[in-house]
Amino acid sequence: MKRKTRNWVIGGAALFVIGAVGSLFQDDDSGEAEAKPKPSVTESVKKESKPEEKPSKPAAGGGIPSPDPAQTARLICALRTIEPGLVAKEDRAVDRARNVCSDIKADKGTATVRANVKLRYEGGTVPSLTDEQAGQVVTAIRSSFCN
Template structure:
C-alpha cells in the first residue's frame, strides 16, 4: 500500500509546493552558532594575532616550563600551542585571575596536574619568553 501511494505521488502535479518552498538553513549557518562549554577555557582562533615564539624564544619557553614541572614539556609542540593560547589571553587584556584559571585548565591535560601557583609560574614563563 505504501508503494502504491509513492507511485501515485510521482504522477501528481503540485505547482504550489515550489512557489511556497522555504529554503532550509545551511550547515554553515548552524556552525556559526558556536557555544562555549562550561568549565573549559575559551579557545582562541588559531593563527592570526597569536604571537608565536621564534626558535630562541621557544627554547627559553620550554626551559621555563620544564622548571615549573618537567612533565609539562613531554609534548613540546602541545606545550607551545597552549602557551600561545595563554599569550592571546594576555594580549586580549583578560584579568589575571582569568588568565591563570585558563592556564591551569589548558596545561592540566598535557602532563601532571597543575596547581594555581604553577599556573601563575606558567603565565610568567610565557610573558618572559615571548609574550612580553
C-alpha cells in the first residue's frame, strides 16, 4: 500500500511540473497585441517618489483629428492599395495616420512628415517603405480626413 501511495504522489508531482513548465511556453490569449512588461519594484518605487505631473491642456482647437467611419474606410482602402501590410492592424494604422495628420497640421515640412511616416509605419509587416510610398501615405491621409 505504501508503494502505491508513493507512486500516486510521484505521478501527481510529475503532472504538476509538466503543467507548470508547459504554461511557460503558452501564448498569452488576452487579446493584447503588445503586452507591456510590469515595472520592476525599483521602477515602481521611483514612480511613487516622483511628484505627479499634471497633464498639459491641449491647445484650443489643437486636438488630433479623428476620421469618422466613412473616412476610416477610405483611409484603410487607400493604405491597403499602397502596401497591404500597412493595415494588418487597422486600429493601429488609423492611430498612426492621426499622428501623421498632427504633423501635417503642425506645418512640419514635407520631408519631415514623410520621414515620420516611415518611422511610424515601418517594421513588422512592412519592413520598409520607399520615399514614394511614404508620399502616397501622406496623400491618402490628407485626402481621407486630414485636409
